Structure formats: structure tokens, C-alpha cells
Amino acid sequence: MEKDLQNIKILIVENSEDARKFYLDLLKKYNFNVYEASNAKEGIESYKKNLPDIIITDIIMPEMSGFELIAKVKQINKNTSIIIISAFESIEILHQAIDLEVCKFIKKPIHWDKLLNAIEMLSKDIKSKKLIKFQKNLIEKQKKILENRVENEIEKNQEKESLMFQQSRYAQMGEMLSMIAHQWRQPLNAISASAMNIEIENSFGELTEESIESNIKFIHNQIQNMSNIINDFMNFFKVEKESLEFTITSLMKGIEDLIGAQFRSRGIELILNFKEDITLNSYKKEIIHILINLIINSRDAFDDMDIKKNKIVTLNFKDKRDTFEIAIIDNAGGIDENIIDRIFEPYFTTKEQGKGTGIGLYMTRSIIEKNLSGEISVRNIDSKNGKGVCFIVEIPKG
Numbered sequence: 001m002e003k004d005l006q007n008i009k010i011l012i013v014e015n016s017e018d019a020r021k022f023y024l025d026l027l028k029k030y031n032f033n034v035y036e037a038s039n040a041k042e043g044i045e046s047y048k049k050n051l052p053d054i055i056i057t058d059i060i061m062p063e064m065s066g067f068e069l070i071a072k073v074k075q076i077n078k079n080t081s082i083i084i085i086s087a088f089e090s091i092e093i094l095h096q097a098i099d100l101e102v103c104k105f106i107k108k109p110i111h112w113d114k115l116l117n118a119i120e121m122l123s124k125d126i127k128s129k130k131l132i133k134f135q136k137n138l139i140e141k142q143k144k145i146l147e148n149r150v151e152n153e154i155e156k157n158q159e160k161e162s163l164m165f166q167q168s169r170y171a172q173m174g175e176m177l178s179m180i181a182h183q184w185r186q187p188l189n190a191i192s193a194s195a196m197n198i199e200i201e202n203s204f205g206e207l208t209e210e211s212i213e214s215n216i217k218f219i220h221n222q223i224q225n226m227s228n229i230i231n232d233f234m235n236f237f238k239v240e241k242e243s244l245e246f247t248i249t250s251l252m253k254g255i256e257d258l259i260g261a262q263f264r265s266r267g268i269e270l271i272l273n274f275k276e277d278i279t280l281n282s283y284k285k286e287i288i289h290i291l292i293n294l295i296i297n298s299r300d301a302f303d304d305m306d307i308k309k310n311k312i313v314t315l316n317f318k319d320k321r322d323t324f325e326i327a328i329i330d331n332a333g334g335i336d337e338n339i340i341d342r343i344f345e346p347y348f349t350t351k352e353q354g355k356g357t358g359i360g361l362y363m364t365r366s367i368i369e370k371n372l373s374g375e376i377s378v379r380n381i382d383s384k385n386g387k388g389v390c391f392i393v394e395i396p397k398g
């Protein structure tokens with residue numbers, strides 16, 4: 001008998017002590033783990049305790065029959081292999097054995113070869129089932145480990161993403177503050193001029209009640225204007241929960257309101273081009289965010305390249321069938337071909353420390369792909385305005 005079949009556990013249930021001893025000695029010779037019981041009740045106890053793979057049992061036993069024992073064992077584990085050894089072989093007994101899915105029926109007096117053959121066959125079957133179970137468990141365990149690893153990675157990734165989102169938000173808030181400062185400059189100058197007016201008129205003794213009133217009204221208007229600017233920016237920072245209908249005109253106004261003043265003061269011409277006004281159903285603020293990210297990169301490129309004149313950023317809006325396309329074109333010199341493939345990577349920047357974090361384009365692409373279901377691409381161009389970069393953003397219309 002093969003060596004690897006031998007750690008099979010066998011329970012012998014037999015009320016004749018002589019017969020039991022005989023089986024026991026025989027099977028032990030083959031190194032099986034053998035348990036014994038002198039009646040069916042003891043057999044059940046031993047079964048529960050030792051969980052044998054095979055039970056060899058007699059049928060006719062006092063108190064409880066072998067069939068009752070088999071029925072109980074099958075309730076616990078219906079795959080347990082059973083060998084019946086009996087002196088009786090009526091049709092009724094055979095039927096009952098078949099009903100209980102007994103594996104082998106061996107008639108007394110026993111041919112030992114037959115018994116050993118039966119055990120060997122069952123053992124092989126049990127072994128291969130055990131092997132399959134072991135392999136299944138192993139696969140399950142490995143699957144669990146992999147799943148855990150994937151989950152951990154996803155979690156880590158989400159943490160990283162949210163950290164980056166936070167960083168890019170701070171960076172954008174910094175930009176917003178500088179935009180507000182630019183937009184406040186004009187009303188602040190106007191208020192200061194109005195105050196100076198009052199001062200001059202007063203010093204000449206010409207300050208009339210009407211003049212005071214009209215100057216105060218003017219100052220109130222300017223303050224209201226400044227307050228509106230703050231509200232616009234605050235509003236812009238609220239997260240957009242659902243897509244809404246809006247027109248290209250309103251999108252462009254949003255960009256102009258946020259960044260127009262700053263660009264004019266830096267001598268950058270912002271050209272917004274579109275042939276016909278279309279209505280989109282999308283996330284307007286997100287789109288403004290990404291466009292501002294791109295436009296600000298152009299602004300920085302003019303600074304980096306120390307370009308003083310003829311600074312132009314053009315946004316071309318194009319209506320396609322199911323999508324709309326925005327081309328963001330500048331003439332700030334372009335991107336080195338050696339690094340152009342890397343600019344969307346997180347933390348990739350060519351700017352000095354403190355000037356850029358390198359997450360602007362990463363976040364821009366992530367917003368376009370994940371939130372807007374769109375695409376972004378980049379290439380260097382050489383237009384009539386000079387060499388520069390062209391980003392193409394394509395987004396579904398709704």
C-alpha cells in the first residue's frame with residue numbers, strides 16, 4: 001500500500017472483541033490511525049471526537065444498529081466513507097445500504113485482501129479530495145492576501161489622492177487670493193480717489209452736502225462691488241454636486257471674472273474664441289477650475305521664459321457632435337520634448353521650490369477623466385504668435 005495513503009483515520013465499530021482486535025492489528029500493521037468502538041453509541045462518540053475518514057462497521061449490534069449509526073454520522077458529514085462488514089446479505093439490507101450511500105459491503109467471513117483493497121480505493125479518493133480541499137484553501141488564502149493587499153493599496157492611493165487634492169486646493173486658494181487682490185485694486189483705488197476728492201474740496205472750503213452724499217454713495221457702491229467679488233470666489237469654492245446646464249458665454253464670463261484683472265495687469269492678452277454659443281450639461285465650476293489651471297501654467301511659462309511682450313493665451317471652443325473641445329494655446333515657448341510625456345505625472349515640476357508643486361496638471365487630468373468623463377492631450381505648436389503649447393480638452397456635452 002502506498003505510503004502517502006497511510007495517515008487516513010479509520011474507526012472500527014464491532015461488538016465482537018475478537019473480530020475488533022483482529023481488524024485493529026491488521027490495520028495498524030499498515031500504519032493507519034485506527035480507533036475502535038464496541039457498539040454504535042460509542043462509535044458515534046468516537047466519530048465526533050476523532051472525525052475519522054472511514055468507518056468500518058457491523059450492522060447487527062445490540063441497542064443501536066449499524067444503520068442507525070451510519071444515518072447519524074451522515075447527518076454530521078455526508079461524505080464520510082462507510083464500509084459495512086456483515087454476515088447477512090438480504091436484499092432489504094443491501095437496499096438500506098444503498099440508501100445510506102455506503103461505499104462498500106463486505107460479507108463475513110472476511111477476505112482480508114478485499115477489505116484492504118476497499119480501504120485502499122477509498123483512501124485514494126479521500127486523499128485526492130483532501131488535496132483538492134487543501135489546494136482550494138490555499139487558493140482562498142492567497143486570494144484573501146491579494147484582496148487585502150489590493151484594498152490596502154486602494155486605501156493608500158485614496159489617501160494620497162485626497163492629500164494631493166488638498167494640496168492642489170491650497171495652491172488654488174493661494175491663486176484665488178492673488179486674483180481677489182487684483183480685482184480689489186480698482187475699487188480700492190476708486191475709494192481712495194473719492195476720499196481724496198472730499199479732502200481737496202474741504203481744503204478749498206468747497207465741500208457741499210451734495211458732494212459728500214454723492215461721494216459716499218460712490219464709496220458704498222465700490223464696497224458692494226468688493227463684497228460681490230468675495231462672494232463670487234467663496235461660491236466658486238463650494239463643491240459642485242450635480243451637473244447643470246450652462247452656456248459657453250457664461251463659462252467664459254466665469255473665467256474672465258476670476259482671472260481677467262490679473263492677466264491685464266500682467267500684460268497678458270486672454271482671447272476667448274467661439275463661433276456659436278452652445279448649451280452644455282456638465283460641471284461648470286470644475287471646467288473653470290481646469291481651464292484656470294492651464295491658463296495659470298501659461299502665465300508662469302511667460303515668467304519663466306522672461307517674456308515681456310506679445311503674451312497671448314487663446315481659448316478656442318469648438319462644437320463637435322457629442323462633445324465640445326477647448327484648445328488652450330499660448331506663445332510662451334513650449335515644453336521641452338524630453339519632458340512633455342511626464343508633465344501629467346504627480347509632483348512633476350520644473351519650477352523652483354515654492355513656486356510649483358507639480359500636481360496642477362495631474363489634478364487637471366484626473367478631474368477631466370474621472371469627473372467630466374473627458375480627455376486631455378498636449379503638444380507643442382508653432383503658430384503665427386510664436387512657439388508655444390496647445391492643450392486640447394474634450395468633454396461630453398451632457
Ligand SMILES: Nc1ncnc2c1ncn2[C@@H]1O[C@H](COP(=O)(O)OP(=O)(O)OP(=O)(O)O)[C@@H](O)[C@H]1O
Binds near residue numbers: 298334344358362
Ligand atoms: N503652458 C506651458 N508652457 C510651458 N511649460 C508648461 C506649460 N504647462 C505646463 N508646463 C510644464 O509642466 C510642468 C507641470 O505642470 P503642473 O501644472 O502639473 O505643475 P506646476 O505648474 O509646476 O506646479 P503646480 O501647478 O502644482 O503649482 C510645469 O512645471 C512646466 O514645466
Ligand SMILES: [Mg+2]
Binds near residue numbers: 296297360361
Ligand atoms: Mg501648474
